[in-house]
Amino acid sequence: MRNYYLRYLACVLILLSLVSVLPAAAAETGKIAYVSRPLTCEEISVMNADGTEQVQLTFDTCYDERPAWSPDGARIAFGHSYWSTPGMDGMEIYVMNADGTVKTRLTVNDVYDSRPSWSPDGSRIAFASARDGNTEIYVMNADGSRQTRLTFGAAEDLSPAWSPDGSRIAFASARDGNSEIYVMNADGSRQTRLTRNAGADCDPAWSPDGARIAFASARDGNSEIYVMKADGKRQVRLTTNAYDDSTPAWSPDGSRIAFTSCRPPFTEIYAMNADGTGEIRLATSSGSLTSAMPAWQNVVDNGNGATSPGARGRGRSPTHRPLSAGRP
16 A cells, blocks of 8 residues: 555646646747738737737738747737828838837838848847848848848849857749749858758758758749758758648747748738657647748747747737637
């Protein structure tokens, strides 16, 4: 009998230890920012990495797109359009706290400025801008100062993505006839083509260790998620659907990839293992509601071996509007 109780006590202690670990494990996944369409306009929302607790952050009169987390997880940069505002045109880049407070405009042009990507140290933001006639890659300080052009092509350059070590920027360019993935040094030098296909390749996203790049490609008829080594070798298809998949985003530990899928009846966000297995739907749409363009929040090392999402903004919290939670 004594041995029975000892075994029982051991089982209880193991279960308690597992329960104590679960919140920490959940914290390590970070949140996912994304574009939602609750009514007639696209807005920025956030959710847990499992699709629960969907919360709308922006309440604008027109289109918000391409959220991007700062490396410390405390802020979100995004594109905001003025197309519905009389006397104003184009799209500009804004930054806000992770809870949606304190929105600050970084670019001031009546053109397209969007698709922000933070440098790993959080000091700069790369972005796409059409201010000089066609869309090119620019970089600026995180406060919007010192905006500098990096690419000078005759065709569009889009979707910059900063490498984890800060030395390079991947981007999509149509300079050779159709959109392909390129990489360049962070100062714009040594621009090198990585993909060569008749179909469009776009939306590059570096893995957290910098060894791989996920991207969307239409080489096989419709847009699917692919992954390749950082030098362009070993390009492997991860999704196989009859409808377009795009905008891949890596989890902080590199084990998962979130992406947009246009499979009927709605455009929604899915996530899968980094090898393409274990696919689930995260954000569930209903009616006119859609979800797209995921961005995975970084997690911060607290210095004691534990990790947590970056500090949230300290501004006064707005009244957030909950959205419906996702499901597998």
